[in-house]
Amino acid sequence: SQQGEEDPQALSIQEGENATMNCSYKTSINNLQWYRQNSGRGLVHLILIRSNEREKHSGRLRVTLDTSKKSSSLLITASRAADTASYFCAPPWSGGGADGLTFGKGTHLIIQP
Amino acid sequence: SAVISQKPSRDICQRGTSLTIQCQVDSQVTMMFWYRQQPGQSLTLIATANQGSEATYESGFVIDKFPISRPNLTFSTLTVSNMSPEDSSIYLCSVGTGSAGNTIYFGEGSWLTVV
Numbered sequence: 001s002q003q004g005e006e007d008p009q010a011l012s013i014q015e016g017e018n019a020t021m022n023c024s025y026k027t028s029i030n031n032l033q034w035y036r037q038n039s040g041r042g043l044v045h046l047i048l049i050r051s052n053e054r055e056k057h058s059g060r061l062r063v064t065l066d067t068s069k070k071s072s073s074l075l076i077t078a079s080r081a082a083d084t085a086s087y088f089c090a091p092p093w094s095g096g097g098a099d100g101l102t103f104g105k106g107t108h109l110i111i112q113p
Numbered sequence: 114s115a116v117i118s119q120k121p122s123r124d125i126c127q128r129g130t131s132l133t134i135q136c137q138v139d140s141q142v143t144m145m146f147w148y149r150q151q152p153g154q155s156l157t158l159i160a161t162a163n164q165g166s167e168a169t170y171e172s173g174f175v176i177d178k179f180p181i182s183r184p185n186l187t188f189s190t191l192t193v194s195n196m197s198p199e200d201s202s203i204y205l206c207s208v209g210t211g212s213a214g215n216t217i218y219f220g221e222g223s224w225l226t227v228v
Contacts, residue, residue: 033217042205043156043219045114088155090217100146100158100207101217 004032004089005104012110019076021107023089024069032072034063037086037106046074046087079111115140115208117220125226131194134223136206141186144209147179150222151202159204162189196227 007022023032031050035043049056049065049072056063062075076083086108090101116139126132136145145162160168160181168181183189193200206220 031215035219040203040222040224042117042119042221043207045216045218048216100144100148100161102158103156105155 003102003104004091006087006089006107008107009105010108010110012112013079014112015079015081017079019079019083019109019111021074021087021109023072023074023104025072025089025091026070027091028067029091032063032065033090033101034061034072034074035088035090037088039085043088076109079109081111081113083109084111085109114216115142115210115218117206117208117218119206119220119223121223122221123224125228126193126196128197128227130196131192132196132225133190133192134204134206136189136191136220138187138208140210142208142210143186145183145189146207146209146217147181147189147191148205148207148219149202150205156205159191162191193225196225198227201225201227 004023004025013019031048033048034046036046037043047058047063049063051067060077065072086106088103088106118137120135147159148156149159150156158171159174159179160170162168162181162183164183164186178194180192203222203224205222207217209217
């Protein structure tokens with residue numbers, strides 16, 4: 001498995017603004033997953049983007065993937081207080097081997113009312 | 114998607130005792146994993162729970178401290194043995210369906226505080 005690294009580590013914006021966070025990884029991937037974690041809770045799966053997709057939308061979320069740069073970004077539009085959470089990207093599990101996901105430190109997003 | 118139930122969701126434990134966390138999935142899954150998240154830190158993979166055989170542990174984690182069972186394709190347990198305050202963490206179960214999307218789902222976590 002490989003580690004995804006999120007940037008920035010912390011982000012504070014006003015409610016209604018857009019929030020962008022980035023992820024870099026080391027080796028070739030078939031897909032990339034983004035997760036949200038509210039304080040002290042489990043991880044919620046947000047979106048999976050495949051290597052043949054450059055952009056994917058889900059509600060107010062937009063994820064891009066640039067395999068040539070080994071990077072991905074998560075954009076949250078029209079942010080809300082409830083979006084305050086930590087966000088993690090996770091390079092994929094192989095689907096067959098005894099190998100889990102590895103996580104970076106995440107981006108801690110704070111939405112100011 | 115898979116619905117994952119973890120028990121307990123939260124507990125306060127005495128130093129030196131052991132606690133078993135249960136993970137139940139609403140469907141058969143190929144892989145089950147256990148993670149630890151220490152306060153203010155990211156998630157660290159403890160082990161892969163293998164059905165019918167011994168778990169595969171990551172570096173820094175051993176079976177004596179974190180015994181894992183996986184009797185079938187929908188259930189696994191993680192025991193935290195001989196606990197110390199350093200074991201105070203959130204322990205998360207996650208599952209992979211092995212389907213084409215390879216989406217990994219997580220439970221709500223079990224928040225253990227060792228006193």
